[in-house]
Structure formats: C-alpha cells, structure tokens
Amino acid sequence: MAAKKEIKRIAKIQLIGGQAKPGPALASIGINMAEFTKQFNDQTKSRNGEVVPCIITAYSDKSFTFITKTSPASVMLKKIAKVNKGGKNQLTDTVATITKEQALEVAKYKMPDLNAYDEEMALRMIAGTAKQMGIKIKDVDLTPKKTAKEGK
Secondary structure, eight states: OOOOOOEEEEEEEEEETTOOOOOHHHHTTTSOHHHHHHHHHHHTGGGTTSEEEEEEEEETTSOEEEEEOOOOHHHHHHHHHTOSSOOSOTTTOOOEEEOHHHHHHHHHHHGGGSOOSSHHHHHHHHHHHHHHHTEEETTOOOSOOOOTTTOO
C-alpha cells in the first residue's frame, strides 16, 4: 500500500487559460513550475485568454494536484456588458445594463461552482455581483424574499 503524501500547502490562484508562465505566484507554492504550467496550459487551452481560478494542492515531495474552476462572475459580467471595470459607487454609478437572459447565461455557466439549488437562486447571486459592480439587469428584482418566520 502506498504511503499517504503529506500536504504542504493549498493555494488558490487565478491564471490566464492556456497562457500560464512560471513566476513568483507559482514559486511561493513550492511546486515544479514547469510541469504545472505545462499541465495547466494543456488542460485550459480551450479557455485561452479567460481568467481561470485554480486550486493547487502542493505536497511535501514537490508533487501537486490542481482543480480548475469556472471564470469569476465579475469577469463574465464585464465581458457581456462590454465594460473594462465596474462602477466606483454601486449606489450612484451605473456602468451598463444587461438583459435577464444574459445574466441567466452567466448563472448557468457558474452553476457548478455556486452553492445554489436552482438557476433562479444562481441568477440572484449573479445579480448581486452585478449590482455591486454598477451593472443593472433588466427585469430582475433583488428585494429580499420573506421567510416563513417573517410572515406573509
């Protein structure tokens, strides 16, 4: 039976799909950077140019495993809204408006990484992110829903 490897570190980083290079972010994790970048670029070549969050588990013998996640909601919303950055003040700045269908598309894409039971709850999560960025979504109501304790 093989001996269990000792986990040295778990790191969460964001890299560009298909374009990862050895650098300070990877050096501090303590893994074989050349091997990681080769494997990461091979796995994410279909997502070339996208921001790809990655969770790396580094072991004491310099080996590693990694899991890639879906692109951040904020990146997806900026891409759909065709803006470079969100508003400075979410109460006064509106940088763009998108449709409910576009927001639902982001929610469906993000569904594997969200802790939502259905698309409607995922849409509300995405709408919250959009609101914080100053992006309005047509036909989406973000008022809190009443719970059984609160009454009608």
